[in-house]
Amino acid sequence: MAKEQLFISRVKDIYRLNGIRGHLGWDQETIMPKGGAESRSDILSWLAAEVHKRMTDPELKQLISELAESGTDQDLSSNLREMKREVDKALLLPESFVQEFAKARSEALLTWQKARQESDFSLFQSSLENLVEMTRKKIEYLPKKDTPYDTLLDEYEVGMTVADYDELFEGLRVRLVPLLAKIMEAKKNMSIPKLPSEMEFSEQAQTRFCQKVSEAMGFDFDYGRMDASTHPFSAGLWKGDTRFTTRFDEKDPFSCLYAVMHETGHALYEQGLHPEHSLTPRGSAISLGVHESQSRFWENQIGRTSEFWEVALPWFKEEFPDSPDWTSAELNLIANQVDTSFIRVEADEVTYNLHIMLRYEIEKKIFNEGLKVSEIPKVWNQMFKDWFGITPSNDTEGCLQDIHWSMSAFGYFPTYTLGNLYASQLMNKIDEELGSVSEMTKSGDWSKMLRWLKEKIHEKGSLLTPSELIESATGKPPTSDDFLDYLEEKYGKLYSLS
Amino acid sequence: MAKEQLFISRVKDIYRLNGIRGHLGWDQETIMPKGGAESRSDILSWLAAEVHKRMTDPELKQLISELAESGTDQDLSSNLREMKREVDKALLLPESFVQEFAKARSEALLTWQKARQESDFSLFQSSLENLVEMTRKKIEYLPKKDTPYDTLLDEYEVGMTVADYDELFEGLRVRLVPLLAKIMEAKKNMSIPKLPSEMEFSEQAQTRFCQKVSEAMGFDFDYGRMDASTHPFSAGLWKGDTRFTTRFDEKDPFSCLYAVMHETGHALYEQGLHPEHSLTPRGSAISLGVHESQSRFWENQIGRTSEFWEVALPWFKEEFPDSPDWTSAELNLIANQVDTSFIRVEADEVTYNLHIMLRYEIEKKIFNEGLKVSEIPKVWNQMFKDWFGITPSNDTEGCLQDIHWSMSAFGYFPTYTLGNLYASQLMNKIDEELGSVSEMTKSGDWSKMLRWLKEKIHEKGSLLTPSELIESATGKPPTSDDFLDYLEEKYGKLYSLS
Numbered sequence: 001m002a003k004e005q006l007f008i009s010r011v012k013d014i015y016r017l018n019g020i021r022g023h024l025g026w027d028q029e030t031i032m033p034k035g036g037a038e039s040r041s042d043i044l045s046w047l048a049a050e051v052h053k054r055m056t057d058p059e060l061k062q063l064i065s066e067l068a069e070s071g072t073d074q075d076l077s078s079n080l081r082e083m084k085r086e087v088d089k090a091l092l093l094p095e096s097f098v099q100e101f102a103k104a105r106s107e108a109l110l111t112w113q114k115a116r117q118e119s120d121f122s123l124f125q126s127s128l129e130n131l132v133e134m135t136r137k138k139i140e141y142l143p144k145k146d147t148p149y150d151t152l153l154d155e156y157e158v159g160m161t162v163a164d165y166d167e168l169f170e171g172l173r174v175r176l177v178p179l180l181a182k183i184m185e186a187k188k189n190m191s192i193p194k195l196p197s198e199m200e201f202s203e204q205a206q207t208r209f210c211q212k213v214s215e216a217m218g219f220d221f222d223y224g225r226m227d228a229s230t231h232p233f234s235a236g237l238w239k240g241d242t243r244f245t246t247r248f249d250e251k252d253p254f255s256c257l258y259a260v261m262h263e264t265g266h267a268l269y270e271q272g273l274h275p276e277h278s279l280t281p282r283g284s285a286i287s288l289g290v291h292e293s294q295s296r297f298w299e300n301q302i303g304r305t306s307e308f309w310e311v312a313l314p315w316f317k318e319e320f321p322d323s324p325d326w327t328s329a330e331l332n333l334i335a336n337q338v339d340t341s342f343i344r345v346e347a348d349e350v351t352y353n354l355h356i357m358l359r360y361e362i363e364k365k366i367f368n369e370g371l372k373v374s375e376i377p378k379v380w381n382q383m384f385k386d387w388f389g390i391t392p393s394n395d396t397e398g399c400l401q402d403i404h405w406s407m408s409a410f411g412y413f414p415t416y417t418l419g420n421l422y423a424s425q426l427m428n429k430i431d432e433e434l435g436s437v438s439e440m441t442k443s444g445d446w447s448k449m450l451r452w453l454k455e456k457i458h459e460k461g462s463l464l465t466p467s468e469l470i471e472s473a474t475g476k477p478p479t480s481d482d483f484l485d486y487l488e489e490k491y492g493k494l495y496s497l498s
Numbered sequence: 499m500a501k502e503q504l505f506i507s508r509v510k511d512i513y514r515l516n517g518i519r520g521h522l523g524w525d526q527e528t529i530m531p532k533g534g535a536e537s538r539s540d541i542l543s544w545l546a547a548e549v550h551k552r553m554t555d556p557e558l559k560q561l562i563s564e565l566a567e568s569g570t571d572q573d574l575s576s577n578l579r580e581m582k583r584e585v586d587k588a589l590l591l592p593e594s595f596v597q598e599f600a601k602a603r604s605e606a607l608l609t610w611q612k613a614r615q616e617s618d619f620s621l622f623q624s625s626l627e628n629l630v631e632m633t634r635k636k637i638e639y640l641p642k643k644d645t646p647y648d649t650l651l652d653e654y655e656v657g658m659t660v661a662d663y664d665e666l667f668e669g670l671r672v673r674l675v676p677l678l679a680k681i682m683e684a685k686k687n688m689s690i691p692k693l694p695s696e697m698e699f700s701e702q703a704q705t706r707f708c709q710k711v712s713e714a715m716g717f718d719f720d721y722g723r724m725d726a727s728t729h730p731f732s733a734g735l736w737k738g739d740t741r742f743t744t745r746f747d748e749k750d751p752f753s754c755l756y757a758v759m760h761e762t763g764h765a766l767y768e769q770g771l772h773p774e775h776s777l778t779p780r781g782s783a784i785s786l787g788v789h790e791s792q793s794r795f796w797e798n799q800i801g802r803t804s805e806f807w808e809v810a811l812p813w814f815k816e817e818f819p820d821s822p823d824w825t826s827a828e829l830n831l832i833a834n835q836v837d838t839s840f841i842r843v844e845a846d847e848v849t850y851n852l853h854i855m856l857r858y859e860i861e862k863k864i865f866n867e868g869l870k871v872s873e874i875p876k877v878w879n880q881m882f883k884d885w886f887g888i889t890p891s892n893d894t895e896g897c898l899q900d901i902h903w904s905m906s907a908f909g910y911f912p913t914y915t916l917g918n919l920y921a922s923q924l925m926n927k928i929d930e931e932l933g934s935v936s937e938m939t940k941s942g943d944w945s946k947m948l949r950w951l952k953e954k955i956h957e958k959g960s961l962l963t964p965s966e967l968i969e970s971a972t973g974k975p976p977t978s979d980d981f982l983d984y985l986e987e988k989y990g991k992l993y994s995l996s
Binding site: 013016027036 | 511514517518521522525529530531532533534535536537538541544718719720721722723735736737738739776
């Protein structure tokens with residue numbers, strides 16, 4: 001018992017330091033004055049080293065080994081399982097390397113922001129080269145897998161490999177490509193309402209509208225914040241203090257709305273974690289894929305439906321009284337317009353996974369085939385042209401759009417696709433257990449769904465592995481069937497496909 | 499040399515942890531959602547314990563002793579001097595006590611905010627009792643001085659005692675009381691312009707106006723932020739990232755303006771510290787008294803003059819076009835109105851030190867004479883009536899107005915008076931070395947004064963003790979003469995006293 005307490009206390013110290021890293025990272029991306037960049041980079045790097053020092057303390061490793069032999073308690077087992085994996089990994093990375101890497105990431109975030117603002121990849125290139133170089137080094141430090149990129153994929157969703165994703169993406173492609181072709185054909189004969197180009201949607205009105213939606217989803221602003229940042233993100237900083245961000249486009253309120261629904265989905269997961277297990281893996285989200293299932297469920301399965309728009313229409317009209325007199329069905333059509341466009345986070349559900357596949361293929365090229373960083377914009381644009389039929393007019397529309405590479409999060413993107421798959425499975429199970437999701441959405445009272453997600457997913461934290469968790473919640477292992485069925489049915493109706 | 503590096507590296511680790519405490523404290527008082535209170539209290543308490551652990555590490559004490567014998571370098575000496583004092587103190591306080599104390603402070607801040615909002619001392623009483631009890635315990639842990647309160651006074655301005663302050667305050671009283679009486683008499687025959695009661699000064703316009711003033715003082719918003727909080731404060735969080743706060747009263751733009759000038763004064767000190775010595779005492783402010791000299795210099799010696807208002811008048815008119823057509827002299831008269839009022843931070847320069855003396859006397863009663871916390875509101879209001887002739891109508895106007903006690907900063911207030919004295923000495927020296935401060939103020943170019951302060955005060959950090967620093971900058975040891983002469987001359991003119 002004393003050993004368990006000692007173990008948990010060490011784990012909590014590490015989680016506290018990571019909480020501080022998260023907080024200072026949130027601050028850096030939302031409100032930090034630019035003069036703070038250098039010292040922010042210093043403190044983040046110092047914190048990374050402090051965490052590393054504690055992760056690699058032989059006594060922690062010793063405690064894990066000793067407790068693993070005795071334990072039968074499920075909470076403890078999950079904490080041991082998760083900590084063991086992280087500790088084993090940390091022991092393979094030298095402290096100086098970890099510190100240097102954190103510093104490089106913190107600097108890269110700033111050069112990426114600048115490059116993105118000025119649509120100039122060359123401003124980011126050397127930072128990115130540095131990160132790729134360091135990531136290659138990191139792969140060498142870690143246990144060898146079938147391919148170098150496998151090591152990265154496993155970091156973000158344990159157990160997933162190039163072989164898995166190659167197969168998965170091929171399966172998706174087989175049904176998505178014909179669906180997209182049918183939709184594009186059907187669109188030719190449809191008139192879809194458009195945002196009037198002269199209209200401005202003020203930041204204030206968008207903020208009020210989106211806060212109302214976020215609250216309706218169940219986000220409690222006494223326990224969190226919404227701010228603006230270049231790239232929307234969510235951070236479960238502290239128990240009782242969950243923050244997410246969005247961005248504003250005065251020409252397009254949908255960009256902000258769906259960012260808010262997406263990030264609120266993430267934030268609700270954080271707010272729903274088990275408070276008794278705070279600052280341990282057991283009280284933390286299990287994986288990126290599962291996290292993304294929560295954001296996508298709210299963004300798409302709830303938010304991109306005409307039932308949602310029946311609820312949100314009066315709020316929309318209140319905040320944007322000058323907008324055309326759209327019906328909820330028209331707003332839904334605008335929100336679900338399928339098109340080949342440049343920006344992943346604004347992509348519709350049908351093309352979204354093509355954006356993911358493109359990034360996956362480029363990352364695979366970088367780490368498995370030695371693609372040079374300087375070649376990325378050219379390769380990106382060429383692949384984009386081949387797959388989508390259009391070419392980004394600048395790097396901000398292309399390879400600079402995502403924050404991930406500036407954080408060296410290579411291997412992260414494919415988890416978004418996993419999230420889409422899980423979200424459809426969850427929707428089907430909710431339909432089965434609680435009755436029609438559409439009816440509940442239309443009622444404007446979404447609390448039952450949130451309670452279900454809290455009980456089946458959020459409160460479970462890291463008790464189960466991702467695939468165990470999905471299976472325990474939905475009754476079947478992860479599959480792409482539910483997602484593809486969902487898309488074909490939804491877009492079949494929307495675009496009257498035969 | 500290796501030992502010096504080791505010492506500095508340990509000092510920097512402690513300063514980094516304190517930087518994080520400062521950052522999370524800033525966040526708590528400005529933007530934290532209320533649900534974050536419990537976990538914020540947890541992390542601040544944990545950080546306090548982490549700092550304490552490092553301060554009391556025997557190896558640090560050992561390094562200080564060994565280096566003290568060898569060192570002649572001035573930078574190192576000042577670092578050793580300051581660290582030795584803090585380490586010696588920390589070694590006397592048990593870690594569990596320090597942690598508990600930090601937690602109590604963090605909780606008290608929240609109950610104070612609530613009590614202040616609801617003007618109800620009883621909501622704060624038990625938190626304050628707890629802090630007073632713990633402060634008494636702390637006094638017992640530390641070396642015995644002439645009286646218990648002496649221990650606290652020494653914490654905030656090294657070397658200052660009850661005997662020193664009693665004498666100082668008596669000296670001030672002897673000349674301030676007749677000055678105040680003369681002014682109150684003269685006022686009867688004067689008509690002083692007033693803020694029209696129906697006018698509203700919007701937060702947005704006040705923000706723009708105050709930012710302009712802050713920038714004119716030399717604050718660079720690329721290296722800092724201005725936010726809102728219940729009690730204005732300034733925090734030099736990180737090199738390149740200095741943040742201050744203000745508050746808004748839509749009926750009175752002067753409240754915000756002088757808070758901003760005051761806090762900008764503090765912030766300029768932080769921005770002017772020697773960057774090479776960042777994260778060590780040598781690169782940090784030496785004392786609260788000296789810090790306050792910077793804030794008061796800008797707030798009063800510059801800001802409360804008709805020369806300042808000649809510069810600020812066009813900005814004022816631009817932001818508040820509906821205000822009466824005041825001249826700079828009239829604005830200056832409003833800004834320098836002497837009156838017996840309730841709120842310390844809004845008090846004029848003549849009555850300000852009476853507010854300080856009142857708090858000093860109450861703190862002395864608490865720690866040297868056993869005054870009960872529950873009696874504070876009664877004693878406060880009685881003393882206020884005796885000294886100022888008026889009685890606060892509620893606790894927010896009375897003993898709940900300041901944040902200090904909620905942070906257990908007993909012994910802090912008298913340093914404000916020291917700041918006033920130093921500020922007058924600095925003004926006289928600048929007058930002598932750079933030419934008339936009035937003329938420079940009127941020119942609107944205050945950069946020469948800022949450079950002088952940077953060179954003589956800011957960059958020196960903790961190289962010298964407070965009194966050495968004031969003597970080196972002004973040519974004479976700390977004295978109240980310059981301050982009293984300044985007040986008598988300034989208010990003699992303003993109120994045409996004979």
